[in-house]
Every structure is written in C-alpha cells, then in structure tokens.
Amino acid sequence: MTNTPTTYRTGVWLVGARGSVATTAIMGAAGVRDRITPTTGCVTESPDFAAATLPAFGDLVFGGHDIAETSLPKRAEQLAHAGVVPRQLPDLVHTDLTAADAEIRPGTPAIEADRSQRETAAILTEDLRSFRERHDLARVVVINVSSTEPRPEPRDEHAELAALERALDNTTLRGQSVLPPSSLYAYAALQAGCSYVDFTPSLGARLPALDELARKQRLPYAGSDGKTGETLVKSALLPMFASRRLDVLAWSGTNLLGGGDGENLADPTTVTSKTTSKQRAIGESLGYPVDGNVHIDYVPELGEWKTAWDHILFEGFLGARMSLQFTWQGCDSSLAAPLILDLARLLARAHETGHAGPLEKLAFFFKDPLGVDEHRLIPQYEMLRDFAGSLGRTQ
Amino acid sequence: MTNTPTTYRTGVWLVGARGSVATTAIMGAAGVRDRITPTTGCVTESPDFAAATLPAFGDLVFGGHDIAETSLPKRAEQLAHAGVVPRQLPDLVHTDLTAADAEIRPGTPAIEADRSQRETAAILTEDLRSFRERHDLARVVVINVSSTEPRPEPRDEHAELAALERALDNTTLRGQSVLPPSSLYAYAALQAGCSYVDFTPSLGARLPALDELARKQRLPYAGSDGKTGETLVKSALLPMFASRRLDVLAWSGTNLLGGGDGENLADPTTVTSKTTSKQRAIGESLGYPVDGNVHIDYVPELGEWKTAWDHILFEGFLGARMSLQFTWQGCDSSLAAPLILDLARLLARAHETGHAGPLEKLAFFFKDPLGVDEHRLIPQYEMLRDFAGSLGRTQ
Amino acid sequence: MTNTPTTYRTGVWLVGARGSVATTAIMGAAGVRDRITPTTGCVTESPDFAAATLPAFGDLVFGGHDIAETSLPKRAEQLAHAGVVPRQLPDLVHTDLTAADAEIRPGTPAIEADRSQRETAAILTEDLRSFRERHDLARVVVINVSSTEPRPEPRDEHAELAALERALDNTTLRGQSVLPPSSLYAYAALQAGCSYVDFTPSLGARLPALDELARKQRLPYAGSDGKTGETLVKSALLPMFASRRLDVLAWSGTNLLGGGDGENLADPTTVTSKTTSKQRAIGESLGYPVDGNVHIDYVPELGEWKTAWDHILFEGFLGARMSLQFTWQGCDSSLAAPLILDLARLLARAHETGHAGPLEKLAFFFKDPLGVDEHRLIPQYEMLRDFAGSLGRTQ
Amino acid sequence: MTNTPTTYRTGVWLVGARGSVATTAIMGAAGVRDRITPTTGCVTESPDFAAATLPAFGDLVFGGHDIAETSLPKRAEQLAHAGVVPRQLPDLVHTDLTAADAEIRPGTPAIEADRSQRETAAILTEDLRSFRERHDLARVVVINVSSTEPRPEPRDEHAELAALERALDNTTLRGQSVLPPSSLYAYAALQAGCSYVDFTPSLGARLPALDELARKQRLPYAGSDGKTGETLVKSALLPMFASRRLDVLAWSGTNLLGGGDGENLADPTTVTSKTTSKQRAIGESLGYPVDGNVHIDYVPELGEWKTAWDHILFEGFLGARMSLQFTWQGCDSSLAAPLILDLARLLARAHETGHAGPLEKLAFFFKDPLGVDEHRLIPQYEMLRDFAGSLGRTQ
Numbered sequence A, B, C, D: 001m002t003n004t005p006t007t008y009r010t011g012v013w014l015v016g017a018r019g020s021v022a023t024t025a026i027m028g029a030a031g032v033r034d035r036i037t038p039t040t041g042c043v044t045e046s047p048d049f050a051a052a053t054l055p056a057f058g059d060l061v062f063g064g065h066d067i068a069e070t071s072l073p074k075r076a077e078q079l080a081h082a083g084v085v086p087r088q089l090p091d092l093v094h095t096d097l098t099a100a101d102a103e104i105r106p107g108t109p110a111i112e113a114d115r116s117q118r119e120t121a122a123i124l125t126e127d128l129r130s131f132r133e134r135h136d137l138a139r140v141v142v143i144n145v146s147s148t149e150p151r152p153e154p155r156d157e158h159a160e161l162a163a164l165e166r167a168l169d170n171t172t173l174r175g176q177s178v179l180p181p182s183s184l185y186a187y188a189a190l191q192a193g194c195s196y197v198d199f200t201p202s203l204g205a206r207l208p209a210l211d212e213l214a215r216k217q218r219l220p221y222a223g224s225d226g227k228t229g230e231t232l233v234k235s236a237l238l239p240m241f242a243s244r245r246l247d248v249l250a251w252s253g254t255n256l257l258g259g260g261d262g263e264n265l266a267d268p269t270t271v272t273s274k275t276t277s278k279q280r281a282i283g284e285s286l287g288y289p290v291d292g293n294v295h296i297d298y299v300p301e302l303g304e305w306k307t308a309w310d311h312i313l314f315e316g317f318l319g320a321r322m323s324l325q326f327t328w329q330g331c332d333s334s335l336a337a338p339l340i341l342d343l344a345r346l347l348a349r350a351h352e353t354g355h356a357g358p359l360e361k362l363a364f365f366f367k368d369p370l371g372v373d374e375h376r377l378i379p380q381y382e383m384l385r386d387f388a389g390s391l392g393r394t395q
C-alpha cells in the first residue's frame, strides 16, 4: 500500500459507517490511493494545501459504528447501481470494503438497549481504543455521518463536565438518556483520545460539558452539518447581495430529497433541526432578517439525488424589484464523501500539531459552523487555506 | 444643498449622458442627496467605506456628451413609465435633470462628421475644461456609459503616445479614424486633466499610448464593462466550484435583453466584444478551459429588463454528474446606476490622493477588470475595501 | 354607451366586490366597452364565441357585497400603483368605479353579527332583487370572488333542501352557522332568481340542498376555483404526459404568493382547501396516484404577483429518468378578471336559454370543476366552445 | 417467439440502424415482447388503440441501412453505459441485436461513391425486397432515423415523377445528386413497395414527385421530425396561451444537446433545417408571428441527454406582463424509440388497410407534420386515436 511507518497511519472512524456518505468515502479513498479515480471534489488536494503535510489517502484506515446490517460491499453495489459511483468501482476496491466492513461495530441505540448510557459509552470508547491499537494507528478521527437525530431538550447536566459525569453515573437504569446518540459518540471519542467531527446537524460535541472534555483531553473537534447543496450555493450568493448592498426581500427554498436521508428529514421533528441551521445563515450573512420558508420534501423516486429550487426576491437602487432563481441538482453522497476525507486529514494533522477545542477555521465545510460569524464561502476558504498553511511541518 | 466649499465639488461627466444608466444615476444622486430614496445598491455607502472621505452625493455635479436629442427630463419620464424608477421621482428631481441636461454637449461622431480626430479631441477637451471652470469644480471624472462600439482593428499607433500624437496630427482629412470614439473620449479626458472610467466593453483607455498619457498627467483610470447581471452571479459562483474542486464541464448561457442596449448588442459585430469579456472570466477563474456558448438575444418587449439563464454542468467525486441552473431577472439600469456613483466618488478621491494609471483595485465593479487576475467577487470586494481604507484623510 | 334596451342589460353581482379580482374586472369591462384597452385574456372574445349572442361588455352593470371599506376608486389606485392595470386607467373609468361602488352592500358576516342566518339570507336576497329592479336588469349573475373560507364541517342539513330550510328556520339565535358564508350567498342568489358562480375554492353551491334549489328555481350555477396559475399550466401539461404514456413519478410544487389572497391562504386551515383541489387534478388526469407536495407560501413583498415552481419527475421507455421544471410568474388579478367577465356573460346567456343546475361544460375555467371528469385543458376548451355554439340565438 | 403466421410478420427497416434511436428501439421491442420491460412511452399501447389490430411487438423484424461500422451489440453496450437503457438489457436481448445487425446493409452515400443515383437506388430497393422475401414478411415499413442532412437546393425535377425518373436516368456520372440521401431512401422504399416514415427533419418523401410515386404504388408515408423534447412541451403549452387569449410577446429557447445528434446539429447549415421546423409551430398555433430565437448548442459532456430552457413572455388583460419558463431534461433516444415502434405498427396497418399518400392523422408524432394545420398536441392525439379506431379489423 504505502511505505508510511505504521505509527503514522490514521484511523477514520465513521459513525454511520454503512450509510451512503460513509460507503462513498471509503471507496473513494481506496480509488484515489490506487490512482483509479481523480481527486475531484477533495479540497485538500488543492496546491493551497500542499505544505500542510496531511496524511496521505493511503494512510487512512477505516472502521466505524452502525446499526444497519447491510454490508459495505452490498451498499457499494447499490450506490454503483444508482449511478453515484462508477459501475466497476465496488469490484476494484472490494478488499478495502471488506476490510472496513470487518471493523464496523454495533452502534448505539443498539447497544444502549439493555445498558445504561455510562455502560454504552464505555463500550464505544473501548471500540475506538482497540481499533487504534489493533492497527497501530498514530491517531483516530471520529466523524459522525449517521442519520440526523431529533434535537433533544436542553438539560442542566450539559452545562459542565462534572455535572455530565455525575448524571452518567446516576443513569443506572436502562433507557434513561442524558445525551442523544451523537453526543454519546462524541463523549466516547473524546474519552478515547480521538478528535471528533459532526457532519450532521445533530448535537454532537456542541455542549459546554463536551467542550470542557475536549480541552482537557487536548483534542480538537469540528462541525456541524456538512455544507453540500442549497446552503453551499447560498453561502456563495449571499455575499454577492451583501457586498453590492442589494436588499434581499425574501429567500424561499424547496428541497426535494430522495434516499435514506430524505426519508429521515421528512419527519417533521427532524426537519426543524435541519431548516433552522439553513435559515440561520441568511440572517447572519446579511445583518437583517429575511422573509421566506425552506421546505424539505421526501421524493423517494429521486433516489440518491436531490433537487433544490431557491427564489430570491431583491430590491436595487430606487426600488426596482428583481429576482434570482436557481435549481441545484446534486448527488449528496458524491458531494459529501470527499469532504469527509478532507476533514479526516485536517483533524488528524490538527490533533498532531496540538490544536484543542473547536476548530472554527473549518467553517468552510459546514452549514452551521462552530464558533464563527463568517458565513461567506470564499472568506471561509481563505481562512481554511491559511489555517492549513500553519499546519505544515516546517513552519 | 450642502455646505461644501465650491472648490470641493466634483464633476461627473457622462459619455452617453442621455442613456438609461446615466439618467438613472443622475436622478439617484439627487434622490439620495435629498433623502427621498435610500442608498440601496451603492457599494460606497457601506460602513466599510466610511473612512474613505469620499465626496458626498450632494457634491456631485453632472454633465456629459451624447448624440441623442431626447432631453433628460423626457428620458426620466420614460424610465418611470417602464418601472425602473418610482413614478414621482422625475418630478421631484426635475431641477437637477434640467440642470444636467443643460450641461450636455454633442458627442463624437456627431462633431467628428466634418472635422479631423485632432480637431474633435480639442473640442471634447475644451468641453471638459469649461465645465470644470464654469462650476468651479475640484476635479472631474469622465465615465463612459455610451453605447458599446464594435471592437476596432489593432493599430501600430496605439502602442505609444508619441506615435498616437503623430497619427492624430496627420489625420487632417475627415473621417479618418485613428481611435474609436471611446478612446477619443479617453484621450480628451486625460488631456483635460480628468480621470476616466470605462463602464462599457469598448476599448476606452486600454491602449499603451493612453496608459502613458494617464501616467504623464498623473491621472487614474479604471474599467472595463460594468459587472451587473449574469457575470456578477458568475463571479460569485465560479469560486464556489473552484474552491470545492468541482469540475465544471460546461457553462452555457442565454441572455434576453430589451432596451437600447439589447438592440445594439444584437448586432453580431458588437456581440463579439461583449461575449468575449464574459467568457474570459470563466477560464481564468477555474484555470482550465470550459465548454459552452453565451447567447445574447434582443427581445424588445422586455423593455428595460433582462433575463439570463445559465446552465452549469459539473462533475464531483467519483464522476457523478450534477448541474446548477440559475435565472436572473434584473433591471440593468437600476443595477448599474449606483455603481456609476460609486466609481465617480472613488475616482475623484483616488485622483485627489495622487493615484495614477490603472486602478486594478476596482476589479469588483467590472466584467473585464484592468490589470488584475482576481476574478472572484468577494476577494475583489476585500481588495476594494482595503483600497478605500487607504484613501482616508487621516491615514 | 350602448343602444341595448334596458331590459337586456345584465347585472354582475360580485361577492368580494372590493377585492383585487373584482376591481380589475370592473375596470376592465369599462375599458373594453370604451375601446381603450384590448380584450386580451377574454376567452369569450374569440371568434369561436361569436355566434353565442352573449351580452356585450357595455351591457354589464356591476354591484356586490363586501365587508371592506376601501372604496373601488381607491382600490383601483392601489392596483395601478402595483402595476396590475395601466397607470391612467382608474382615472379614465372613474365614473364606472364610482357607480359600482355605490352598489356595494355590506356582506355577511358583517350583517350576520346580530342576526340569524335566515334573517341574513333575507337581506342578501333583498339586496339582489332591489339591484335588479333599480337597474331594470334582464337578469343578474352572482359571482363569488371573496376571500377563500375555511372548509366547514359536513352537516346533515346540507343533504336536502327541506332539511336546510328547516335548519335555517331554527337558527333564531345569533352566531349559529348552518351554512358557511359562500353557501349563504349562493342560497340568497338562488332565492332571488340569480345564477351563481364560485370562483373561489369555498363550498358555495356545492351542496345537494342547493343543487335542489337551483333546479327548482331553474337556475344554472358553476364553479369552483378559478384556474389561473400553476393549475392552468398543469392542466395543459398533464395530458402531454398521459397521451405519450410517460410515467409521472412525482409532481412537486411551491407557490409564492403576495397580496391579500396569499396572506389568507398561508393560514394552515385554508391552505388545505386550496391544495386539495390542486392535487386532485393530477391523480384524476393520469389515472394513478402521483407522489409530491404542493406548498403555498405567503411572501408579502411579491405584492399582487405570484411565482410558482413545479418539478415533475417522470420515466420513459426502458426506465430513463427525466424531468420537467417550470416557473410561472403571473399576476393573478389580471388572469382572473377577464374570466369573471367571461363567466358573467356565459351564465347570463345560459340562464336566458333555460339551462338549470351545474354547468359542467364550463370546466375550462375551474381548478375543481363541477360534475365532470375531464381535466385536460384543450378538451375542456372544445367542450366550452361547443356549448357556446349551442347558446346562439339562431341555432 | 409468437404464433403469428410468418406472412403476418412486419419488417421495420431503419435508415440509420446503428444510431441511438434505432438501437434503443430494437432493444425495446425485444424487451417488451419478452415482458422484461414495460411499455412506458409507447402510445399505441394505450387502451385507445386496442381495437386497431396493430402488429404485435413480437411480429416486428428489424433490418436497415447505415454507414457506421459499430455493431448493434456494441452500440447497445454504450447506451447501457450512458444510462439510456438498463445495465443488463443488452445481454438479455443479445440474440435480437445480433440478428438485426446481420440485416444491416451499407447505406448511401457509401454505395453512391462510385455509382450513379439510379444505380444506388436499385441497390437500396433490392436490399428491401430481399429482406422482405428472406423473412417472408407481410410488408415492410422504412423509417428514417439517420443523421439530419443539410436542406438541399430546390430542383425542377422534384416537381413531378416523370421528370424525376428522367433526371435519375441521366445522372450516369458519379457524384451527381438529384436527390438528397433521405429522398433517395424514400424513392427506393416506395419502389420496393414499402411505406416510409421520416423521423428526421430531412427532405425524405416531401416532394411532389415522390408523393405521386406513393399514390401510384398505393403506399402511405408520414413525417417529419419526431416531436420529443422542447417542441413536445411547446405543442402542449401553446394551445393554453391561445385558448386563454393570452398574448405571447416572445418565445425564446436554448437547447443544449450532447450525443452524435448534437454534434451534427451544431453545424450551422444543418441547424437551419432544425430550428425552422421548431419556429414554424409557434406562429401557426397562435395565428400571429412571435418574436424570439431558438439556439441549439452542442455540449458533448451531456452525452445522450439534453437540456432545453424556454422563456415565454406574455401579456394578459389590461397589459400585465407575465412569464413562463421551463427546463426540460430528457433523454432523446428513450423518448424517440417507442414512437418508432408506434409508427412502424401504425404504418404497417395503414398500408394493410389500403391507405395511400401522406398520413396527416399522425401529426401527433411530428414537429413538422405533413399536410395538416393542427399543431395542438391534444387535438392531434384525438385525431390519431380516431384514425387508429378506423384501422380495426371489424369496422
């Protein structure tokens, strides 16, 4: 494979490892390593990142948690059938798919069923430690690409680490949830000495208590919610209106989603957490509230594809009314997978170079970026590029 | 009006002063000065420009060249009828329109008809000098917003100032054109000690000989081709594809234009100069050539409005084909007019602070910016903002 | 005006007479009569209707019910300001607007406030009778263009006329509603010997009891819900898919509405009655159920304008997936008003020639046509044309 | 296969038999016969055609002319790879593809190279006769699905059969063209006693001389130019504007085509013949000329797919300006192939029942229908349905 000393190899632990995004990322890493597919869509392959001494694609070792049974080779077949990846790719990287599949462990709530959250966390942590040791990995990045979960009620125990630990100690009874699954995974990751990324809009590490834990463990974390479709375009277009001082009167959007993700997001409770992170960007970018709804509809026949239509009504000098509409037709997994690889490489290097706490310089990747006000795509890119520059070995 | 000492007042000399853009700009300056219309669309009214000590709207005095007879108040009526400006605005700023109209002189080719270009240039220069003196203006900015002209054949005399001067001296016969009208206006402006902006895709000051003249006269100039519609959106979207390393396979566009500008651009010869400046941005932004045509159609019934449809076919990780389409429905004059005021203010201040030669920091305003490789809208904005910061009185 | 004997003149009584649609219709009738505006959008002005001997535009006399106070001339001003009708039209037809305004009576619920529905019905009926007599009208057509009302609960008394009459007799107490307003207007119209059209999705005459009354009184009625925007396009496109045996997999739509109508429809209860009539057509036209949601969003800044985006995913031979998207940008009042005049003319003539009960041949005009399975626009047109042919004086 | 007596079997001779449309049609016929694919997109499979006693799919036997070398199984592989037909279909119908491929003969100009057109015609005619005899076919339908040819200059010899025959006799020298290839194929077909359909915009049988020949031979013919994309949608939408008396001010369109067809149509000479047939329908449908251009751009990366954007500007009552835009994303071969099968079945039966000359009742299938003014899609459908009804065995 590569000549990297084994201690340099980097684990990528995917929560939701048998999902579309995860499967595409695993196939893609192998394809790029073997030079059978180009690096299109991989941000960190730009010359701007050359000096960052990130782990090579061939240094990445995959494992993860999932609650689904469909094996990775089978999932890969389905993605090839749906046109997400080339027809022959699953066969060409079959060894890698089998190897990664062998490293998938049952996720929570599966294991939570007859255990306390404290016990569950211990199992998750142990899964991570044993993965790192078994493969002699320098470090492991945990990335959440599992189904979006409903936003949980706020709880006092989330406010500080000591309170959270006490609450976990006290939930001896089954089924008592102090943390939603995404945060339990984040907790376990940090306990195991792994950095953590939330690519979903779930709560994940976004709790004061977990921030405290990350800093204590000297671990970086990043999130939330990968920016791949309508919001990506928004973050490119909003600064245009703002910089030209054109007045956005209403921004309306309809997202038609197929796939497992669409089905999940069509559930009204979950939708809220998604649409909220989408709408936030508009107001914050422009500095004034903007009218308009965002709809998310599940259209099963779209399969792995998504169509988003946005209508922006705006006003110019002397009151002229104008509009911009766009239709985005994208394949979410194909947009998300290279970013997963980018994030794995960046978090690994950030961990190695001693960064701890939220990595706000990674806002470029997220709809709802942690700890940062910059919602303009290109300034986010320049922030990322400069950050990557600072990660280089010989600075 | 304002208490500014008369020597601080700034002339804005519009070539094409009776066109849609010019008329809208003149009305708008008066409306903003009198606080009857907001500054929507005026970039220099952002807090980012507060320290630049630019001339106030009330300090601007308008005049210009044109070959049309329709008076400014009449033209303003037509624009109000077409919904470009509010119904009552022409009446409210009638005094300003009449005053500016009284300052409009016949343009070339009208005066060129029975004179040499040397004689014509002398008349144009004298028009500018007498305007500046009559109104006791601190300085005058000449802005070309006249009809786009066909791209002229390259000529040896354009390569240096001495050769150009000799050629002008030798064209004693009528009808011999050394320079196209836009360049003759630029020549006259620079001779008269005025800065020059080309808001059209015409040749204007983009000649080595005129650059030499500008530097000799210590005058700044800027251009070309105001970026208001499809290209504005492009310059916001292209960096999205580039920064995400998505592969743009084809970018196709159709522009439906009404108005006088549409009619002119529908002429096949002129179209070339317009579409060329449009296509250039794509290749330069992405670093590789991109397939696709841009059509410009004249649809008279659209009046002052324009509709552009763009279709972008792109490829992501592992070969997935995706697309983005947008439809832009804009009113060009309303988008262009505030930029004319921005440019007038910025050029005046740049002149005052001793800038000479091409102002590449103003790329944000242009489709085909002078002397600069940066085609990404937001980095262009930041470059402009920093430049404006450097213009302030108390740096 | 015209030489028509007064006994030939036709009353058009608009429920919601001060709304956008009503005001535009009243202005338009006067404009066409005086030949200051063309008949664009008036279906009955096609040569296909020449033989139907419909009342002339100049024979129409307007009155109506409303609960709003804004006078017709004022409302007309607002519509001109919004660009729905030409600037100068309200002035040119001022006499007509004032005359119609003088014929507007308070509608229910205003009069219902301190009366039983029986008493209210009597007042409404009397309003109609006195209008007919005062103007010596041959007959009166009542057209409901008032705000869409929430769909009421089904009631046993709606099933037959005798039961309905008994229920009305028994509601001596105030505020007891046997009928929703639209049906009370329909009841009053039929009692007064007037034909009735429901241009809204409200219940109106769609009750067995009212159908019985219409037949007893030998009066025609028609409805429901004027087909002006997205659904009009749908009824043109659906037969294309059906006749080509292309498989529609999902039809999704988003409607952005401004205006008073938009505000009303944004109320979740009312939306149901609107979206239901929209969705019905798809299934019935294709003969199989089709996936997809229709959203109606209120975007106040759109004013009198509406934008609808539809996305149709379909499958062809051998499974190829294809799509059609459309964006409709319309002015609803301008689309609806000429249909109001068409309906008034057609109902008057149908009444005159002895038609009683539902006029299913008028399906062309409605989203949710009464008593007819034909949802294909052009066959509906041909049905209408043939019906009109049968109305002629000399058949 | 089927129990049909061999004398009932019907030949389908495709000119351009190795093209996308032909290959898809051949695969589809086999797939439907074997019930491994549904009949989606086949118009003649509607219950409306049940009584027409058309030949069964299993009764169709394929052959044809082409000048390309790529075998049908290879072409089928390419179409499966491009996603036009299901992955496994080429394998499942491999026998049929091989059998049809064995029946493909070299087309003109290949054979014309060193022969006169008279000699070439004789070879083509002989190819058809021997195909019919070899397979013991009841009759053969020739369908032109070869590349669109440039529109030839009008010639006097085209005006009557005798003159045409004389001209063919006199072209003893090579390379002298009396007829363009499509017409030479039509001539040969009619000489061989075969009906003829032109699915392309080429000249084909549209000559007085060939019409005379068809009538003399008692053969039906049909055309021209299959209506599958933008024009299909147009023919559904135009009657909507017409029936509602909305005033179409401008209809503009841009077609982005990949595939071999796109490359061919991008050649300026050929484009003319295509765009002309597209524009004709608008004017004829509405009864007044309509402004606007249609562009056809070749975008190779679109492969077998096509994207068309149309913008329709229209005016309603009292002058309100409105617009409809649509984007059609289709796979042309998948839309065209089932129509080829429909036409083969209908022509065979029309021939059998004694129809001779142009079949104007088939306008539903064509952009530029022969001898008919009806451009409205649904009336065309009803005309077709009624015609099919008249073909039934037991009328």
Ligand SMILES: NC(=O)c1ccc[n+]([C@@H]2O[C@H](COP(=O)([O-])OP(=O)(O)OC[C@H]3O[C@@H](n4cnc5c(N)ncnc54)[C@H](O)[C@@H]3O)[C@@H](O)[C@H]2O)c1
Pocket (backbone or CB within 6 Å): A015, A016, A017, A018, A019, A020, A021, A022, A065, A066, A067, A068, A107, A108, A109, A144, A145, A146, A147, A148, A181, A199, A200, A201, A225, A226, A227, A228, A229, A259, A260, A261, A332, A333, A335, A336
């Ligand atoms: N694809 C994108 O562009 C994109 C962008 C932003 C966010 N996301 C988010 O990424 C996530 C993954 O998307 P996808 O398309 O791969 O979805 P998917 O449904 O294909 O995969 C989700 C996987 O998570 C697993 N899972 C569910 N609950 C789990 C749990 N408690 N523990 C472990 N595994 C669990 C599922 O079994 C499944 O295999 C979604 O939450 C989506 O909202 C995706």
Ligand SMILES: NC(=O)c1ccc[n+]([C@@H]2O[C@H](COP(=O)([O-])OP(=O)(O)OC[C@H]3O[C@@H](n4cnc5c(N)ncnc54)[C@H](O)[C@@H]3O)[C@@H](O)[C@H]2O)c1
Pocket (backbone or CB within 6 Å): B015, B016, B017, B018, B019, B020, B021, B022, B065, B066, B067, B068, B107, B108, B109, B144, B145, B146, B147, B148, B181, B199, B200, B201, B225, B226, B227, B228, B229, B259, B260, B261, B332, B333, B335, B336
């Ligand atoms: N409006 C925009 O968004 C925009 C953007 C980029 C460039 N432009 C360019 O700005 C210019 C003006 O646009 P507009 O909409 O006002 O056009 P317009 O046709 O309304 O006005 C042009 C004016 O120039 C005058 N003119 C023509 N030839 C002249 C000459 N030789 N000397 C002096 N005056 C002359 C005309 O008489 C007319 O009054 C056009 O060249 C256009 O391409 C406009």
Ligand SMILES: NC(=O)c1ccc[n+]([C@@H]2O[C@H](COP(=O)([O-])OP(=O)(O)OC[C@H]3O[C@@H](n4cnc5c(N)ncnc54)[C@H](O)[C@@H]3O)[C@@H](O)[C@H]2O)c1
Pocket (backbone or CB within 6 Å): C015, C016, C017, C018, C019, C020, C021, C022, C065, C066, C067, C068, C107, C108, C109, C144, C145, C146, C147, C148, C181, C199, C200, C201, C225, C226, C227, C228, C229, C259, C260, C261, C332, C333, C335, C336
């Ligand atoms: N415009 C279209 O294209 C279109 C198409 C189909 C249906 N419609 C329906 O037509 C109706 C009118 O539309 P509009 O745009 O004129 O709306 P609008 O809000 O401008 O007018 C409605 C009028 O009805 C009056 N009204 C409300 N309740 C009433 C009552 N109980 N009795 C009498 N009057 C009452 C209001 O005061 C108002 O003047 C709406 O229900 C709309 O849904 C319109």
Ligand SMILES: NC(=O)c1ccc[n+]([C@@H]2O[C@H](COP(=O)([O-])OP(=O)(O)OC[C@H]3O[C@@H](n4cnc5c(N)ncnc54)[C@H](O)[C@@H]3O)[C@@H](O)[C@H]2O)c1
Pocket (backbone or CB within 6 Å): D015, D016, D017, D018, D019, D020, D021, D022, D065, D066, D067, D068, D107, D108, D109, D144, D145, D146, D147, D148, D181, D199, D200, D201, D225, D226, D227, D228, D229, D259, D260, D261, D332, D333, D335, D336
């Ligand atoms: N697909 C549609 O929706 C559609 C609609 C209307 C018209 N058409 C027309 O149908 C035709 C076929 O389309 P396609 O997509 O299959 O194109 P294609 O390029 O895939 O196939 C054309 C075939 O014709 C062959 N050919 C070229 N010249 C020939 C000649 N002189 N004699 C015999 N064969 C010859 C070529 O070798 C090729 O195999 C085109 O003319 C196209 O314009 C197609």
Ligand code: NA
Pocket (backbone or CB within 6 Å): A323, B329, C329, D323
């Ligand atoms: Na618009």
Ligand code: NA
Pocket (backbone or CB within 6 Å): A329, B323, C323, D329
């Ligand atoms: Na698509």
